[in-house]
Amino acid sequence: MLAKSSTELVRQQNSALVLSVLRRHGRLSHTELSETTKLSSGTVSAITADLERHAIIEKIEQQAAAGRGRPRVLFGQRRDCGFVIVVVISSDLIQYSLVDYAGTLLDRFTEGRQENSAQAFAAAIRAALERLISRSSIDREQVLLVSFSSKGLVSAEKPLLVWSPMLGGEGIDFRIVLGQGWNARTLLNNETLLVAKALQQRQNPALPALAAVSLGHSIGLGIAKMRPGGETEISAPNFGHMLHIPSGALCRCGARGCIEAYAGFYAVLRAAFEVPLDTIPAKIVPLAEVDKIAGKARQGNRMAGFAFRQAGIALGNGLSRLLSLHGHMPVFITGPGMRYYDLLSQGVEEGLAQTQVVKLSGMPRLEVAADEPSLVFEGHLGLAFSFIDQDIIAQRAPLQAAGE
Amino acid sequence: MLAKSSTELVRQQNSALVLSVLRRHGRLSHTELSETTKLSSGTVSAITADLERHAIIEKIEQQAAAGRGRPRVLFGQRRDCGFVIVVVISSDLIQYSLVDYAGTLLDRFTEGRQENSAQAFAAAIRAALERLISRSSIDREQVLLVSFSSKGLVSAEKPLLVWSPMLGGEGIDFRIVLGQGWNARTLLNNETLLVAKALQQRQNPALPALAAVSLGHSIGLGIAKMRPGGETEISAPNFGHMLHIPSGALCRCGARGCIEAYAGFYAVLRAAFEVPLDTIPAKIVPLAEVDKIAGKARQGNRMAGFAFRQAGIALGNGLSRLLSLHGHMPVFITGPGMRYYDLLSQGVEEGLAQTQVVKLSGMPRLEVAADEPSLVFEGHLGLAFSFIDQDIIAQRAPLQAAGE
DNA sequence: TCTAATTTCTTGACTGTCGAGAAAAAAGCA
DNA sequence: TGCTTTTTTCTCGACAGTCAAGAAATTAGA
Numbered sequence: 001m002l003a004k005s006s007t008e009l010v011r012q013q014n015s016a017l018v019l020s021v022l023r024r025h026g027r028l029s030h031t032e033l034s035e036t037t038k039l040s041s042g043t044v045s046a047i048t049a050d051l052e053r054h055a056i057i058e059k060i061e062q063q064a065a066a067g068r069g070r071p072r073v074l075f076g077q078r079r080d081c082g083f084v085i086v087v088v089i090s091s092d093l094i095q096y097s098l099v100d101y102a103g104t105l106l107d108r109f110t111e112g113r114q115e116n117s118a119q120a121f122a123a124a125i126r127a128a129l130e131r132l133i134s135r136s137s138i139d140r141e142q143v144l145l146v147s148f149s150s151k152g153l154v155s156a157e158k159p160l161l162v163w164s165p166m167l168g169g170e171g172i173d174f175r176i177v178l179g180q181g182w183n184a185r186t187l188l189n190n191e192t193l194l195v196a197k198a199l200q201q202r203q204n205p206a207l208p209a210l211a212a213v214s215l216g217h218s219i220g221l222g223i224a225k226m227r228p229g230g231e232t233e234i235s236a237p238n239f240g241h242m243l244h245i246p247s248g249a250l251c252r253c254g255a256r257g258c259i260e261a262y263a264g265f266y267a268v269l270r271a272a273f274e275v276p277l278d279t280i281p282a283k284i285v286p287l288a289e290v291d292k293i294a295g296k297a298r299q300g301n302r303m304a305g306f307a308f309r310q311a312g313i314a315l316g317n318g319l320s321r322l323l324s325l326h327g328h329m330p331v332f333i334t335g336p337g338m339r340y341y342d343l344l345s346q347g348v349e350e351g352l353a354q355t356q357v358v359k360l361s362g363m364p365r366l367e368v369a370a371d372e373p374s375l376v377f378e379g380h381l382g383l384a385f386s387f388i389d390q391d392i393i394a395q396r397a398p399l400q401a402a403g404e
Numbered sequence: 405m406l407a408k409s410s411t412e413l414v415r416q417q418n419s420a421l422v423l424s425v426l427r428r429h430g431r432l433s434h435t436e437l438s439e440t441t442k443l444s445s446g447t448v449s450a451i452t453a454d455l456e457r458h459a460i461i462e463k464i465e466q467q468a469a470a471g472r473g474r475p476r477v478l479f480g481q482r483r484d485c486g487f488v489i490v491v492v493i494s495s496d497l498i499q500y501s502l503v504d505y506a507g508t509l510l511d512r513f514t515e516g517r518q519e520n521s522a523q524a525f526a527a528a529i530r531a532a533l534e535r536l537i538s539r540s541s542i543d544r545e546q547v548l549l550v551s552f553s554s555k556g557l558v559s560a561e562k563p564l565l566v567w568s569p570m571l572g573g574e575g576i577d578f579r580i581v582l583g584q585g586w587n588a589r590t591l592l593n594n595e596t597l598l599v600a601k602a603l604q605q606r607q608n609p610a611l612p613a614l615a616a617v618s619l620g621h622s623i624g625l626g627i628a629k630m631r632p633g634g635e636t637e638i639s640a641p642n643f644g645h646m647l648h649i650p651s652g653a654l655c656r657c658g659a660r661g662c663i664e665a666y667a668g669f670y671a672v673l674r675a676a677f678e679v680p681l682d683t684i685p686a687k688i689v690p691l692a693e694v695d696k697i698a699g700k701a702r703q704g705n706r707m708a709g710f711a712f713r714q715a716g717i718a719l720g721n722g723l724s725r726l727l728s729l730h731g732h733m734p735v736f737i738t739g740p741g742m743r744y745y746d747l748l749s750q751g752v753e754e755g756l757a758q759t760q761v762v763k764l765s766g767m768p769r770l771e772v773a774a775d776e777p778s779l780v781f782e783g784h785l786g787l788a789f790s791f792i793d794q795d796i797i798a799q800r801a802p803l804q805a806a807g808e
Numbered sequence: 809t810c811t812a813a814t815t816t817c818t819t820g821a822c823t824g825t826c827g828a829g830a831a832a833a834a835a836g837c838a
Numbered sequence: 839t840g841c842t843t844t845t846t847t848c849t850c851g852a853c854a855g856t857c858a859a860g861a862a863a864t865t866a867g868a
Contacts, residue, residue, distance in 0.1 A: 002424055002634050004443055005417040007824045007855060013409040014825090020406055030847060039408055040826045045848060068835035069845025153764070156731075163764060230406050235731075241760035242728035243721055255760040317647055324646035325729045327560075327639075356645035356659040360557070360567060411824060411854045418856090434816055444857045449817060472866040473814025810868085817862070824855080831848070838841085 011047070012393050014039060018047050019056075019389040022075065023103070027060060029072035048075055054396055056081050077102040082144035082388060085132060085184075086380045087125065088191070088373075089113075089150040091166055091217060091284060094125065096132050101388075103381055107136055118170045122177040129178070140182065144391070147187040147384045148174050149194055149376060151218055153238055159188035165218045165252065166283075185387060190236030192334075194379025195372060196222030197234050199332055201382050206232075209329040211322060213239070213315070214372065215337025215344075217284060218252075219260045223326060234383075239322065240264070244314050249277035262314035265290050265337065271307035272296075287336060294340050308343035315344065316351020323357045323364060330365035334372045341368055415451070416797050418443060422451050423460075423793040426479065427507070431464060433476035452479055458800055460485050481506040486548035486792060489536060489588075490784045491529065492595070492777075493517075493554040495570055495621060495688060498529065500536050505792075507785055511540055522574045526581040533582070544586065548795070551591040551788045552578050553598055553780060555622055557642055563592035569622045569656065570687075589791060594640035596738075598783025599776060600626030601638050603736055605786050610636075613733040615726060617643070617719070618776065619741025619748075621688060622656075623664045627730060638787075643726065644668070648718050653681035666718035669694050669741065675711035676700075691740060698744050712747035719748065720755020727761045727768060734769035738776045745772050 014037070021036050022028055028036070034044045051057045052075075060074045081101040088095040091113075098107040111128055115121045133140050152164030159174040161167070174188045196212040203210070206226050214220035221239030224232050240260040241253050248257025249267065261267050261277075265285040270277065272293045297304035319331060333341055348366065352358050369375065418441070425440045426432055432440070438448045455461045464478045485505040492499040495517075502511040515532055519525045537544050556568030563578040565571070578592045600616040607614070610630055618624035625643030628636050644664040645657050652661025653671065665671050665681075669689040674681065676697045701708035723735060737745055752770065756762050773779065 001428075002417070002421045004421055004441055005414040006857090007411060007414060007822085010409040010411060010414055010824060010855090013406070017406045017408055024405075031845085037408055041847075042827075042849080043825055046824080049848095067845080068833095068843075070831095070833040070847065072846065163760075169764065237729040237731070238761055239728065243724050243759045246717070246721055246755070247758065251760070253760050255763060256758055258760060313650070317650055320647050321725050322729060324643065325641040325726060327641070351650070354651065354660055355647045356567075356655070356657045356662060357642055359657075359659060360573065410826090411856090414824090414855060435814090445816075446818075446858080447856055450855080453817095471814080472812075472864090474816065474862095474864040476815065811866100812868095813864100813866080815863080815865100817860105819860085820858100822855105822857085824853100826851105826853085828851095829849090832846080834843105834845085836841100836843075838839100 012396075014043065015047050015051065015393045015396070016389060018044070018051070019393070020386070022057065022077065023385055023389070027074040027076040029074050031072070033075065050396070054392075056392055056396075079104070080142070081392070083138055083142050084381070084384045084388065085129065085143055085146045086377065086384070087129075087146065087148045088376055088380070089148060090191075091151070094128065096128050097377070098132055098136055098138075099381065099384075103385065107132060116167075118167060118172055121167065122172070122179075125177055126179055143182065143184045144388050145185045145187060145384050146174075146178060146182070147189070147380045149189050149191045149380060151191050151214075151216075151220055153241075154188055154190045154193075154236065156235075159186045161188060163253070185391065187384065187387065189379075189383065190220060190222065191376055192220030193222035193234050193236035194383065195220075195332075195334055195369070195375045196224040196236075196379070197232070197382055198375040198378035199369060200224035200226075200232050200234075201378065207330060209327060210332060211319075211326075211329055212332045212334055212369070212375075213319070214335035215263070215315075215333065215340075216335045217265045219263055219315075220335070221322070223329075225326075237322075239318060242318060242321065244317060250280060252280055252283075259314050259318045263311040263318075267314075268293060268307045268311055271310055272304045274303060290337075290340070294343060297343050305343070308340060309347040312344035312347020312349075313351040314347075316348040316353075317355075318351075319348070319364070320352050320355040320357060323352075323361075324355070328357065328361040328364060330367065332367050332369040334369040334375065336372075338368050338370070338372075416800075418447065419451050419455065419797045419800070420793060422448070422455070423797070424790070426461065426481065427789055427793070431478040431480040433478050435476070437479065454800070458796075460796055460800075483508070484546070485796070487542055487546050488785070488788045488792065489533065489547055489550045490781065490788070491533075491550065491552045492780055492784070493552060494595075495555070498532065500532050501781070502536055502540055502542075503785065503788075507789065511536060520571075522571060522576055525571065526576070526583075529581055530583055547586065547588045548792050549589045549591060549788050550582060550586070551593070551784045553593050553595045553784060555595050555618075555620075555624055557645075558592055558594045558597075558640065560639075563590045565592060567657070589795065591788065591791065593783075593787065594624060594626065595780055596624030597626035597638050597640035598787065599624075599736075599738055599773070599779045600628040600640075600783070601636070601786055602779040602782035603773060604628035604630075604636050604638075605782065611734060613731060615723075615730075615733055615735045616773070616779075617723070617735060617737050618739035619667070619719075619737065619744075620739040621669045623667055623719075624739070625726070627733075641726075643722060646722060646725065648721060654684060656684055656687075663718050663722045667715040667722075671718075672697060672711045672715055675714055676708045678707060694741075694744070698747060701747050709747070712744060713751040716748035716751020716753075717755040718751075720752040720757075721759075722755075723752070723768070724756050724759040724761060727756075727765075728759070732761065732765040732768060734771065736771050736773040738773040738779065740776075742772050742774070742776075 034041050057075050058078045060076050079100040079102045084099045086097040095110045153162040161172040163169045175186050192214040209225045212222040219240035222236050224234045241258040244259045245257040249261040251258035251261035266281045293304045421441050438445050461479050462482045464480050483504040483506045488503045490501040499514045557566040565576040567573045579590050596618040613629045616626040623644035626640050628638045645662040648663045649661040653665040655662035655665035670685045697708045
């Protein structure tokens, strides 16, 4: 059923609009806000006064002699309104970042990761978060949101890691990892979903839809779709373990014939060294090892070339299925495996070419996107602040009643 | 960017809410409207008065002696507010239906279809629509919407048939088919999308997501997803021509290895009679022919059993890919091929079982949904009236200004 | 005929947006 | 310095919408 609306919701939506414009464009004056939001001057006054009263935004002094006329007064987020912690979990490292409400990075450190049990893993994260807080001058209550990311399968609404390449199917609940004593919102997202989010934010004008594929030890996929309303819908389907070939090569996940079992780094290794397809190499394949195979392939070695071509075909076939089921869209390739794209591309195109979706709508735009870590971080921030702004605005009403 | 809101939009949304509950529950009184919409009594009065003034709804007399107290006054759609024409295009027939604003069927007839050129096809439709109007007492201007459905690939927003099993890739624009002289909105949707829509409407409580698979000469898929806002998002991906096996059996579409080339009726025929996989049988396989094969299979004939098993595996593998890319959801099987589900089910489950998504989240709910034509018609009406109500409400404002 | 029960309608308070014009503040100029 | 021009911000009244409470309407039953 549809939802009913009310004048209060109107104010909430318009406040959210003002905050989002402020996020996107940085500091803005009253007039600029009015122009970009299309809200009338009076409304902008009412909303900014409200947000100022609640210590969410503030007026910023400026000495810019920008010509005649009354000088502009810029609005910006109050940095101390709240803080975000970003935790990027990769296969061997965990990176912790503390960010203020205006989006500026305050502190960052990286820790190695050797624990294998879920308990030890959770304890290490708890301790690191404690350390991040104690190093800073802020209080634990001021952290409004902790945003985790990992490779693997993530449950949509609950912050539950269903399956990850490193920990398997242990089912880690990150609210429990965080433990007591935090009243921060907890977010957990697939890493490549964040890449897709960041790529979507960067595009101007926004693409109606795009996919990000991350190549590495495992294969990640993120999709960002633009909805008519203006929101973007992001998802991270289980692409790496989608069926490529029935009863095919054994995958790390235990199933057979997954895309990853043909296009992951360990699959390339396996194919290049002609190891039987039901043998799984070590958990982590050193990048240098894959580099070596790539070197041979570039020099014309047949098996090495075949390994990459096979990986490309698996990706191409998988992408054709993606386009069939999600509609035609451009695809951005990222992740450490990006550097082998010269070896993969032929197979990818071959795997795409023979399918109906490509015959009808043409080969999709295939592009390489560098600097995955930055994209991940950008995605974290974009998502985190849209949640925080929403939360803050929803809480605004009772505060106001108390203030009057 | 987000959109701004206003008090006018609030009224629009709440008016839409009132109309939608009136659709769902039939005739309702003031109090019932207020209860189901959670809108206050005063608001309901304002909205119903407004809609009545614009001849969209009307009060309905009733003699129900429903106990003491002031008798209830029921509201219902004004039947003459507008009309809808539903055109269901199947491989050999076209069915035309005329429906009034309250959703009651006024007239219906079916015509055969033998034209092969797009021009002849369009001309036949134009003539039939003309006939439908002239048989009724209504005027052509009173038709607010013409809703077409067909198997095949449909462009999302424009009413453009991109590819259909009968007409191939001619790219038929249904606004041009309709021609001049109609100011009705034109809708074109994939048939199985409408089935998914209807199944979603029937479910109570609503499922968060469901898929409908239509088995027949070709394979159709519709997905209905519930969005947090309360709207449902429906789509019809190109499932039948998704890649099943690279360089596999030749498909009617010209590509190789499509699901349809293994699970469509002609594929079953081909497998049962051991015809080479790059031979395509006649365009339409008589259902009796498939029935015969099914009979043999049920009696233990090896090749006939294999044909259905192979079709089941193709479907099962395809469904596993669907679940990987769209999340876990129940699947409803419909269409004429439904009657062979006893022969298919083992293959379907086999094709699903070995994949990671099923190992993690379990076998999806697989259910057979009978009476596809009714589902298609229900889906037509559900979609048509949600568009019409939206249009009417959006036009309400200027009318009101003129009326005052 | 009166009262109780039930439904519908109306009214006043409140919240919100909009547009116009007042107020503020700086630069240009005599 | 004092006045004008220009630009920006702020304020105010008109208007639209929702809500809660109570008035008005209408019927059954005593």
